[in-house]
Amino acid sequence: xxxxxxxxxxxxxxxxxxxxAWSLADTRxxxxxxxxxxxxxxxxxxxxxxxxxxxxxxDFSISPNQRKSAADYPIAEDDSPIKVANFNGVGxxxxxxxxxxxxxxxxDFKVKSLDGVADDWPIDYSDLATHYAENDRxxxxxxxxxxxxxxxxxxxxxxxxxxxxxxxxxxxxxNKLGWHWWPSDTAIATQPYxxxxxxxxxxxCITGCAQGAKASTDITYWPHALRAGVELRTQCRVREIxxxxxxxxxxxxxxxxxxxxxxxxAHVVVMACNGVGTPxxxxxxxxxxxxxxxxxxxxxxxKNLMFHPYASIQGIFEEELDGYKGxxxxxxxxxxxETDPDRDFVRGYTFEIQRGQGPVQTAxxxxxRDKIPWGAGHHAAxxxxxxxxxxxxxxxEDLPEEHNRVTLDPVLKDSDGIxxxxxxxxxxxxxxxxxxxxxxxxxxxxRAAGAVDILTQAPISYGGWHLMGTARMGTDPARSVVxxxxxxxxxxxxFVVDGSVFVTSAGVNPTRTIQAxxxxxxxQMKQRLANLFD
Amino acid sequence: MNTTETNFTDAQVQCLAALVxxxxxxxxxxxxxxxxxxIIFADILSTTAPQHEAVAAALSALNxxxxxxxxxxxxxxxxxxxxxxxxxxxxRDQHPKAAxxxxxxxxxxxxxxxxxxxxxxxxxxxxFPDGFTVDQxxxxxxxxxxxxxxxxxxxx
Numbered sequence: 154x155x156x157x158x159x160x161x162x163x164x165x166x167x168x169x170x171x172x173x174a175w176s177l178a179d180t181r182x183x184x185x186x187x188x189x190x191x192x193x194x195x196x197x198x199x200x201x202x203x204x205x206x207x208x209x210x211x212d213f214s215i216s217p218n219q220r221k222s223a224a225d226y227p228i229a230e231d232d233s234p235i236k237v238a239n240f241n242g243v244g245x246x247x248x249x250x251x252x253x254x255x256x257x258x259x260x261d262f263k264v265k266s267l268d269g270v271a272d273d274w275p276i277d278y279s280d281l282a283t284h285y286a287e288n289d290r291x292x293x294x295x296x297x298x299x300x301x302x303x304x305x306x307x308x309x310x311x312x313x314x315x316x317x318x319x320x321x322x323x324x325x326x327x328n329k330l331g332w333h334w335w336p337s338d339t340a341i342a343t344q345p346y347x348x349x350x351x352x353x354x355x356x357x358c359i360t361g362c363a364q365g366a367k368a369s370t371d372i373t374y375w376p377h378a379l380r381a382g383v384e385l386r387t388q389c390r391v392r393e394i395x396x397x398x399x400x401x402x403x404x405x406x407x408x409x410x411x412x413x414x415x416x417x418x419a420h421v422v423v424m425a426c427n428g429v430g431t432p433x434x435x436x437x438x439x440x441x442x443x444x445x446x447x448x449x450x451x452x453x454x455x456k457n458l459m460f461h462p463y464a465s466i467q468g469i470f471e472e473e474l475d476g477y478k479g480x481x482x483x484x485x486x487x488x489x490x491e492t493d494p495d496r497d498f499v500r501g502y503t504f505e506i507q508r509g510q511g512p513v514q515t516a517x518x519x520x521x522r523d524k525i526p527w528g529a530g531h532h533a534a535x536x537x538x539x540x541x542x543x544x545x546x547x548x549x550e551d552l553p554e555e556h557n558r559v560t561l562d563p564v565l566k567d568s569d570g571i572x573x574x575x576x577x578x579x580x581x582x583x584x585x586x587x588x589x590x591x592x593x594x595x596x597x598x599x600r601a602a603g604a605v606d607i608l609t610q611a612p613i614s615y616g617g618w619h620l621m622g623t624a625r626m627g628t629d630p631a632r633s634v635v636x637x638x639x640x641x642x643x644x645x646x647x648f649v650v651d652g653s654v655f656v657t658s659a660g661v662n663p664t665r666t667i668q669a670x671x672x673x674x675x676x677q678m679k680q681r682l683a684n685l686f687d
Numbered sequence: 688m689n690t691t692e693t694n695f696t697d698a699q700v701q702c703l704a705a706l707v708x709x710x711x712x713x714x715x716x717x718x719x720x721x722x723x724x725x726i727i728f729a730d731i732l733s734t735t736a737p738q739h740e741a742v743a744a745a746l747s748a749l750n751x752x753x754x755x756x757x758x759x760x761x762x763x764x765x766x767x768x769x770x771x772x773x774x775x776x777x778x779r780d781q782h783p784k785a786a787x788x789x790x791x792x793x794x795x796x797x798x799x800x801x802x803x804x805x806x807x808x809x810x811x812x813x814x815f816p817d818g819f820t821v822d823q824x825x826x827x828x829x830x831x832x833x834x835x836x837x838x839x840x841x842x843x
Contacts, residue, residue, distance in 0.1 A: 198815070200813060200814040200815045201813055201815045201816075202813050203799050203812075203813050204795075204799060205813055205814070206795065206798075206799070207734070207795040207796075207799075210791070210795075258839050258840070259839065259840070259841065259842045260839065260840040260842055262842070263842045266842075267840065267842070277842070278842070297829075299833060301832070301833075301835045301836065301837050301838055301839075302837075302838050302839055303839060304837075304839065315821045315822060315823045315824060316822075316823060316824025316825070316826065316828075317821040317822055317823075317824055318822065318824070320824050321824040321825055321828065324824075324828040324829070325828065327832075328828060328831055328832075331831070333832060333835065333838060334829075334832055335829070335832060336829075353816075353817075353818025353819070354818050354819040354820065354821045355814040355815055355818055355819070356814060356819065357814055357815075363814075363815040363816070364815065364816075364818070475821055477814075477819075478819035478820070478821050479819065479821040487838070487839075488838075490838075490839075491838070491839065491840050492840075512798040512799075512803075512804070512807060512809065513794055513795050513798045513799070516794035516797075516798055517791060517794060520787075520790055520794070521787075527709060527710045527772075527775055527776075527779070527790070528709060528710070528712065528772055528775075529712060531710070531711050531712070532711075532714045532716070532717045532719065536717075539807060
């Protein structure tokens with residue numbers, strides 16, 4: 154037991170927890186972060202070994218249900234066509250993300266006003282602009298200024314990732330059709346940056362970057378936060394957030410690395426456990442004052458789960474492309490991003506254009522899609538695919554619906570006996586139409602680029618990388634969980650800074666916005682320190 | 688009788704060896720061994736160990752299909768030059784998840800073999816620490832996009 158309260162207790166050391174820990178450290182408050190996973194050792198990442206490709210389906214799988222490490226909690230997801238992808242460790246999901254790092258558009262904060270669906274955010278792009286820039290400095294962003302799909306941000310970017318043979322072939326296809334494309338903003342160092350070395354094209358971004366070029370928060374924010382005095386406790390799994398009779402959070406009950414129950418008292422608690430982990434802990438934090446879970450007077454904790462349904466569209470080319478060499482992402486297209494009344498869906502999507510696959514994944518793709526037979530024809534068929542696949546995924550905006558939700562599974566528990574989350578999710582008609590549109594358009598551009606065959610999958614089942622909306626932000630306590638600066642409406646010393654607070658999902662990867670939001674919340678807290686709980 | 692390293696019976700080992708060689712046979716044309724090659728198969732056997740139960744169940748399913756079709760187990764039919772390919776096809780139809788498990792392990796081990804990597808013109812090493820070279824490509828391709836008007840919606 155530790156009854157001596159810390160000033161700020163952060164739960165989760167991933168994208169948002171790292172950012173807010175670093176930002177609050179300059180207040181000289183005593184800050185402790187509890188993380189259920191461990192500090193990562195890049196020398197153990199799959200790209201350092203010959204069996205690396207096999208490990209992305211085992212100990213470095215994106216699915217916690219496949220990975221089953223000591224840090225993971227199981228997720229009941231039979232009632233969802235999209236399965237959760239996450240990582241539990243210092244750095245969180247940034248350890249395994251691809252580093253595709255777009256900002257939201259101004260229109261993404263005004264969905265209701267512009268398109269009459271979902272809700273507007275209580276903040277807008279201009280509220281986050283300086284925090285996007287601050288986060289960019291901490292993470293390091295490669296790209297190119299001048300994208301006509303975004304307002305000018307004058308950000309300092311490192312040179313973009315190489316186009317390579319794959320990017321060149323696909324760019325020609327986009328140009329033939331006169332469609333937008335632009336080198337992706339990526340959280341990957343293309344030159345030495347803040348003590349990290351530059352990308353050497355390992356082709357292994359999504360299983361951890363052994364080179365340290367990809368900006369995962371264990372090697373970006375955390376070294377700075379630790380030097381500034383933040384205490385990080387790993388292998389500590391939070392069971393619940395406790396409250397006093399006045400309905401204020403008092404700290405967290407957690408299980409330490411030895412399996413011993415502990416308690417850490419705190420004046421302020423910050424949830425940073427992603428869109429599934431945060432509602433799980435809040436729903437597990439039941440008390441007389443909060444019988445339906447903490448901060449849940451609206452009944453919206455866990456509801457409005459958004460994923461980003463992904464469609465995968467890959468072309469098979471006759472000429473050899475980059476294959477397994479190089480970062481996965483090359484450029485993006487937002488030709489179909491904004492709502493077009495001539496289409497049969499609202500909102501839109503981003504195409505993330507990507508390179509090919511390693512030798513094992515090429516074989517698996519061929520076997521699963523009946524492009525490679527068992528037996529004598531194996532080798533000839535394999536060589537028609539190896540180093541000849543390139544294409545894209547469509548990141549489709551997912552609109553909030555209350556029936557898509559995280560609850561607690563009545564039976565499933567983690568290794569510490571804590572009830573596990575259950576996902577209930579159905580694809581909306583709007584999402585289906587958006588993915589259908591993306592498949593048609595991507596096939597068109599791949600053919601224009603010279604693809605001789607096309608492989609599609611929609612949705613990508615193990616594609617629930619983006620976990621959003623389950624503790625949404627808003628000004629109305631009856632329609633939101635936290636206010637416009639991240640504080641719980643119900644519990645005035647409880648904050649949420651991860652993707653749970655998203656009101657809508659936009660059609661882009663959320664990490665850059667999650668981190669900008671965490672820095673924005675930190676700034677709001679610092680401005681209000683004298684009357685934070687009023 | 689069990690093999691000491693894997694806990695598979697000899698019959699199970701023979702069945703698995705026959706199947707993996709059938710999935711990826713040796714090829715003189717491409718200068719590559721089959722997946723039943725001694726070094727590759729040893730890798731397959733050690734890789735299957737953590738999934739012993741699932742692999743054993745998959746092999747039982749394969750043998751059940753073989754016995755229903757040809758009256759003998761899969762290894763015996765294959766060794767005798769029998770209709771192993773059709774049996775394997777029926778196995779894939781009737782037990783797709785079991786077939787996928789065995790095929791996945793096979794390709795995971797096959798495509799990290801030195802000889803196979805060399806035949807694919809790959810360097811025989813992990814990606815780190817040397818990395819790879821990727822050409823910058825032709826950035827003038829971006830010129831038409833640079834000249835496009837703004838395509839985002841303004842909100843004010």
